[in-house]
Amino acid sequence: MYWPDIVKFITLVLSRQRFRTIVLWVAIAIGVVAVNLLTALGEGAKSYVLSEFNVLGRNTLITLPGKKETKGGMPPLTGESPRPLTLKDAQAVSRLAGVKAVAPLVLGNIEVSYSGKLREVLMMGSSRSFFDIRHLDVGQGRLLPDLPFNKGESVCVIGNKLSRELFASKPALGEWVRAGDSRFRVIGILKEGGTSFGFDMNDVMIIPVVNAQSLFNKDGLFRMFTEVRSHQELNNIKAKIIALIKERHEGEEDVTVISQDAMLSSVQKILDTLTYAVTGIASISMLVAGILIMNMMIITVSQRTKEIGLLKALGATSATVRLLFLSEAGLIAVVAALSGLLVSHAVLLLANSYFDDIQFHSPWWAQLGSILLAVLLALLFAWLPAQRASSLAPVEALQGKQQKGQA
């Protein structure tokens, strides 16, 4: 048989038995869609959890005053400490070899006002390096100036939402905002961003650290972020920071230094469970899709036992019959699987444009796996009944017998 004739024969089967074709098509496509959407859901949940714990960066250490246990959860965000962590400590740490940048942080809630409008915001006092370490950038204007920790300036960078609420559509840059009994000139507006480590970065005001210390009237730092030059040095520098501060605090080890790795290890169990869940979801959906495709193929091919007998009576060899049925199954499986993939991508695109915080992506192994699975199963379960029917004597197949040996 010539291959153009094979193609013609197959397209006639698929185009003139439209109901059967559509049912098969939908069954295979649903299988592929199920696998891709379910794994995307699982992967999305997993990467959401990971990103929540990923905000620090691998090269960053957090130093907080007081000796704390970090096992079993997040460190408390507020803590009393007998001896505060000071700006001088931060300066000393920034001079350690291997330290790339240090950012002190003072935190407090305060009312800010502009031409009669009053807002309660989170006030952060820090330095230029804070923006680098926390990957913050301005959409308009500029960052805080690069001042020594002990030099202040009456300037501020504000969050996106705060800017809109205080200034509406008016330009905010250059305007003076009152906070407590001080006034700060707006020099930058942060880019629209989500939450960073629990803080809504759209609703903050950032000023130089000494200005914040005098505003809140306290010496101690809430946190100190340290970025190291390379990840290998992280533990080494962690020890150096503890030693340095112990020396500066008269031999008392009263700070806690934590790294992202330490925090991640405490949620590693959750991540492992999520990975197992994703794999489980993918396997189950593949199994269900596989059984669906298997049943559809077996039924539709078995229904054509008579046709197989007829083709053989008319001079088709068993090899020709198998070739016809396998190429037919292969063609519909490939087309249906690809359209299923297309549909899952469309659905994911839609979901991703709807949700900001969590992004769904079907991993490459699920995409490849679902297509291979669909095509291989379709071929296998077209081959089995076609093989059985074509090995029957033509007369038995013509009588529509399902098995050898039945009279």
Next chain:
Amino acid sequence: MIELSHLEKSFQIGDQTVHALDDVSLTIETGEYVAVMGPSGSGKSTLMNILGLLDRANAGQYLLDDINVSDLTEAERTHVRSQKIGFVFQSYHLVSRLTARENIELPMMLSGVPAKQRALAVDEILEKLSLVDRAHHSPNQLSGGQRQRVAIGRAIVMKPSILLADEPTGNLDSTSGAEVTALLESLNAEGITLVVVTHDQAMGDRARRQLRMLDGRLT
């Protein structure tokens, strides 16, 4: 020419062995018109299937144009079948998704005849069977007589030397039955060997040679 000697065929039904063919020897010359008659279960359909290489005998020898087809592999038998034998079935066995024309073309397509040659041969057959205006109809748009004419067209498109018809008029009313019988006889008159299995005494009587079967034996 068909030469059968001492053919045996038995089926196992439950724990009973049924002898469908019991020591059947038979010679049919090229161009003969033979009717095989007998009650149901007498083995005439089994004989037909073996003659058509659709089934194999358990024992005995079958020479078809001096080829011992009993010894051939299934692929070789398929080839011989497509070149030498045409089938007409009681229930037509047309492929319902194909048009009349495509059904007639099917055996040529399966044995790899080029498309141009196929078109010529099919045109000729449509003309001969007065099916030109039905060529693009699907089988379920055709009457029983027309369906059987399409099936006959499909059986003769490869220009076989033998035409095997199993109750060709069994599903037809008497008028279409007579038309189909006349068509088969005119093909026989052109030289094809015609073997008809039938219950119908009237049809059997028209054949030049009648074979009667009872319990797997020729009588």
